[in-house]
Amino acid sequence: MTYLTWIVAIGTSLLGCVAGVVGSYAVLRRRALAGDLLSHAALPGLCLAFLLLGGRHFLGMLGGAFVAGLAGVALVTFMCRWTRTKEDAALGIVLSTFFGAGIMLSSYIQNMPGGGAKAGLETYIYGQAAGMIREDIYLLAVVSVLVLVVLVLFHKEFKVFSFDPAFAQAQGWPTLTLDIAMMGSLTLVTVVGLPSVGVVLMAAMLIIPAAAARFWTDRLERMLVLSGVLGAVSGAIGSLISAGAVKGWLGFDPFGGDEGANLPTGPVIVLCSTTVFLVSVLLAPQRGLLARSWNYFRLRAKTADENLLRTLFECAEPRLPTLVTVPWDELLARRAWSRARLFWVVRRAGWRNLVRRAPGGVQLTQRGLEQARRLVRAHRLWEWFLIHGASIAPDHVDRDADSIEHLLGPDLIAELENRFIAQRDASNAAQVLPNSPHELNVP
Amino acid sequence: MEWFNHLSLDAQNDLWVIAVGAMTNTACALVGCYLVLRRMSLLGDAISHAVLPGLVVAFVFSGSLSVVPMFVGALLVGLLTAALTQTLHRQVGVPEDASMGVVFTSLFALGVILIKRYAHRVDLDPDCVLYGLLEFVGFNLIQIGPYEFPRAMLSVGLVLALNTAVIAIFWKELLISSFDPALATTMGFRAGLVHYVLMALVALTTVASFEQVGSILVIAMLIVPGAAAHLLTDRLSRMLGIATGIAIGAAVIGQAAAVWLNTNTAGTMAALAGIAYLAAALGSPRYGILAVLARNFASSIRVVREDLLAMLYRLEELNIERAMGWPEAARAVGGGLLPRLALFSLKRRGDIRRDGAVLRLTDSGRSQAKLLVRSHRLWEAYLVQRLGLPPDHVHEPATRMEHYIDRGFQEKLADAVAQSPLDPHGRDIPQSD
Numbered sequence: 001m002t003y004l005t006w007i008v009a010i011g012t013s014l015l016g017c018v019a020g021v022v023g024s025y026a027v028l029r030r031r032a033l034a035g036d037l038l039s040h041a042a043l044p045g046l047c048l049a050f051l052l053l054g055g056r057h058f059l060g061m062l063g064g065a066f067v068a069g070l071a072g073v074a075l076v077t078f079m080c081r082w083t084r085t086k087e088d089a090a091l092g093i094v095l096s097t098f099f100g101a102g103i104m105l106s107s108y109i110q111n112m113p114g115g116g117a118k119a120g121l122e123t124y125i126y127g128q129a130a131g132m133i134r135e136d137i138y139l140l141a142v143v144s145v146l147v148l149v150v151l152v153l154f155h156k157e158f159k160v161f162s163f164d165p166a167f168a169q170a171q172g173w174p175t176l177t178l179d180i181a182m183m184g185s186l187t188l189v190t191v192v193g194l195p196s197v198g199v200v201l202m203a204a205m206l207i208i209p210a211a212a213a214r215f216w217t218d219r220l221e222r223m224l225v226l227s228g229v230l231g232a233v234s235g236a237i238g239s240l241i242s243a244g245a246v247k248g249w250l251g252f253d254p255f256g257g258d259e260g261a262n263l264p265t266g267p268v269i270v271l272c273s274t275t276v277f278l279v280s281v282l283l284a285p286q287r288g289l290l291a292r293s294w295n296y297f298r299l300r301a302k303t304a305d306e307n308l309l310r311t312l313f314e315c316a317e318p319r320l321p322t323l324v325t326v327p328w329d330e331l332l333a334r335r336a337w338s339r340a341r342l343f344w345v346v347r348r349a350g351w352r353n354l355v356r357r358a359p360g361g362v363q364l365t366q367r368g369l370e371q372a373r374r375l376v377r378a379h380r381l382w383e384w385f386l387i388h389g390a391s392i393a394p395d396h397v398d399r400d401a402d403s404i405e406h407l408l409g410p411d412l413i414a415e416l417e418n419r420f421i422a423q424r425d426a427s428n429a430a431q432v433l434p435n436s437p438h439e440l441n442v443p
Numbered sequence: 444m445e446w447f448n449h450l451s452l453d454a455q456n457d458l459w460v461i462a463v464g465a466m467t468n469t470a471c472a473l474v475g476c477y478l479v480l481r482r483m484s485l486l487g488d489a490i491s492h493a494v495l496p497g498l499v500v501a502f503v504f505s506g507s508l509s510v511v512p513m514f515v516g517a518l519l520v521g522l523l524t525a526a527l528t529q530t531l532h533r534q535v536g537v538p539e540d541a542s543m544g545v546v547f548t549s550l551f552a553l554g555v556i557l558i559k560r561y562a563h564r565v566d567l568d569p570d571c572v573l574y575g576l577l578e579f580v581g582f583n584l585i586q587i588g589p590y591e592f593p594r595a596m597l598s599v600g601l602v603l604a605l606n607t608a609v610i611a612i613f614w615k616e617l618l619i620s621s622f623d624p625a626l627a628t629t630m631g632f633r634a635g636l637v638h639y640v641l642m643a644l645v646a647l648t649t650v651a652s653f654e655q656v657g658s659i660l661v662i663a664m665l666i667v668p669g670a671a672a673h674l675l676t677d678r679l680s681r682m683l684g685i686a687t688g689i690a691i692g693a694a695v696i697g698q699a700a701a702v703w704l705n706t707n708t709a710g711t712m713a714a715l716a717g718i719a720y721l722a723a724a725l726g727s728p729r730y731g732i733l734a735v736l737a738r739n740f741a742s743s744i745r746v747v748r749e750d751l752l753a754m755l756y757r758l759e760e761l762n763i764e765r766a767m768g769w770p771e772a773a774r775a776v777g778g779g780l781l782p783r784l785a786l787f788s789l790k791r792r793g794d795i796r797r798d799g800a801v802l803r804l805t806d807s808g809r810s811q812a813k814l815l816v817r818s819h820r821l822w823e824a825y826l827v828q829r830l831g832l833p834p835d836h837v838h839e840p841a842t843r844m845e846h847y848i849d850r851g852f853q854e855k856l857a858d859a860v861a862q863s864p865l866d867p868h869g870r871d872i873p874q875s876d
Contacts, residue, residue, distance in 0.1 A: 082732050084730050093663075095662065097663055103713070126555070207548065211544075214537075289534075
């Protein structure tokens with residue numbers, strides 16, 4: 001671990017942090033690709049500033065990039081408003097033609113007689129984080145503090161504006177100024193990050209930590225902090241990996257670079273945040289894939305259980321309270337289940353003592369009967385409601401009730417029951433369980 | 444080909460650059476039209492960045508620069524990009540732009556790392572990925588039969604032919620599914636399949652163009668000619684034609700300008716395509732900004748002109764002989780530049796004339812004014828009688844509406860309020876001549 005390694009690690013984590021925070025707003029406002037646009041559009045600004053200032057004047061070039069980036073964003077807005085070009089095409093047009101002009105200018109500069117090649121403009125395209133020096137960190141720190149102070153001071157305004165711009169406008173807030181302030185901070189961060197991570201990967205630093213943070217929380221404040229932290233951590237780890245620090249700690253190089261060549265810093269940082277993103281996609285508590293598949297699986301299992309119970313109940317209903325044994329073939333005919341699935345569902349219900357196997361078939365237990373009665377009641381109450389409340393023909397209600405009976409909550413069932421009791425007709429007078437409105441084909 | 448061999452080497456190279464550039468641009472522009480129409484331009488951008496790792500892996504496995512593995516690699520990664528973006532968006536709920544951004548930047552980063560990692564095995568320079576080596580296509584010739592032509596032309600020509608063929612064969616399917624996906628689905632076309640066929644074409648086009656022109660020109664050529672052509676026409680066939688024209692024009696002029704400025708050809712072509720778009724955005728007869736501004740201006744000046752005529756008619760009606768200079772008349776209808784222009788245009792049309800210090804209507808001006816005032820008062824009467832608005836609430840709406848009531852509408856209104864020849868304020872409703 002050398003001094004230079006630490007400089008780069010600190011610099012990239014600062015950049016990752018502030019990019020993650022401003023990127024969150026861009027992701028939330030569905031402007032994620034604005035970062036991509038900004039970083040491409042900044043190139044001609046850099047080159048023009050170089051030509052106008054007659055040399056590599058660092059702050060001047062950053063200024064040029066800033067102006068060109070903002071001009072690109074303004075142009076996209078203008079094109080969307082004044083022509084029939086849609087936003088996606090407008091973004092692509094500005095991005096590619098600005099970048100094309102930038103490439104044109106930069107190779108013009110490089111071909112200029114008299115040392116134009118020293119411009120070093122090509123470092124802006126892929127970035128050179130390893131070339132960071134102490135002054136770069138000061139600049140990054142100043143920009144980060146500036147941007148964070150603006151975001152904290154105008155937190156309420158930015159929050160409202162991001163989620164409900166119409167409301168912000170109705171409040172009489174200067175929405176255009178807010179928009180420019182947001183885009184301005186995004187541009188500032190992009191421009192400062194360009195020399196380190198380059199054009200394409202700067203967009204990644206803005207988007208990926210924010211998209212990952214979004215999985216873990218629904219609160220803006222938490223998302224901002226989390227996104228900043230994820231960005232910073234990816235920046236630090238990525239730069240350490242690329243500097244070979246991991247090799248130093250482990251004693252061997254897990255990434256096996258060619259000819260001792262170090263991996264490029266920018267891409268490694270991006271892949272670190274991609275890893276974090278993938279972990280979030282999989283593991284996040286509510287939005288994550290695992291959580292969602294688990295919920296889906298549980299719902300399916302519950303639906304299957306309830307369908308089994310209801311089918312058993314309907315077959316047994318005429319001879320209650322005797323619990324009849326329903327033959328396997330009868331169950332198979334009534335549900336679109338394969339034999340294996342039926343056995344599996346019965347076995348699961350058996351574990352919870354809802355049904356028991358009897359010779360030649362399946363039988364409800366007392367406990368299963370109670371639960372089945374509740375289910376059938378929900379099903380028939382809903383059918384009754386559809387027929388009497390929504391005027392749907394009796395032969396059309398079974399399917400609808402089928403799909404919703406698993407989701408009816410206790411409140412809703414109680415409400416339906418009250419209405420049913422209040423309005424039940426003579427044929428149902430003494431019942432709490434309505435008759436089925438259609439033929440059940442009981443064996 | 445005799446004449447060609449007599450040219451200097453530089454001129455020969457220039458011609459090859461133009462030819463390869465024009466073919467690449469056309470191949471991109473053809474697919475690009477559909478991307479623009481289907482609002483998937485950015486997927487083109489994403490795929491052209493994301494195919495990088497596919498290329499590298501293909502290089503590493505095949506150990507050569509041959510065309511087939513390169514195409515296969517790019518095709519797989521291109522489709523992977525499209526599929527991943529869609530999965531993240533649909534199944535995981537990431538917003539579409541963010542999911543695209545995550546996927547293509549990650550794949551691009553992976554590609555850059557792979558290039559560095561296998562640097563000794565991959566003859567692929569990250570810089571040339573971005574801006575290509577179009578300048579040098581003329582130095583890498585291959586011989587097939589009696590003809591000698593740039594190696595680049597082989598892959599680019601293949602893709603151009605493929606794009607043209609797919610568009611020609613599936614013209615109807617692409618057309619319907621681009622403009623009305625729901626209709627396409629009901630007619631039994633598989634809109635999803637069309638989507639992935641397009642994505643495959645984009646990936647192939649991108650990879651064929653990569654080496655020669657670099658990814659940035661690919662993006663520009665995918666999106667810009669199509670978007671420019673979309674501003675100029677409403678017919679798909681013409682849109683493809685115009686886009687092709689822009690693509691070829693950018694290649695020819697781009698190479699000339701690049702030689703003249705001693706700079707990068709691909710970048711110049713991209714910038715030129717941007718200029719073509721700008722020209723279309725400004726100058727398109729129907730959708731151009733200038734045309735829109737001109738239409739807005741024509742409609743505002745018509746309103747002001749009519750207001751002036753109506754004002755003079757009302758003065759005449761009240762028998763007010765009032766000295767009125769131009770500035771005063773202009774102030775009476777709001778002031779500013781527009782009323783002055785309107786006065787000038789009325790004078791030139793012979794609708795008003797100056798009689799000493801008084802502005803008067805000519806006969807033609809009077810009959811126009813009469814119609815307008817008739818519209819105004821009929822509308823007022825209608826609002827009061829039929830819609831039951833109070834009489835002091837109808838003047839304002841009528842001043843706006845009067846400019847948009849034509850003859851037929853006037854007759855209908857007159858029928859609806861026939862019983863009364865007076866407007867709600869007790870003035871005569873003038874009869875039409």
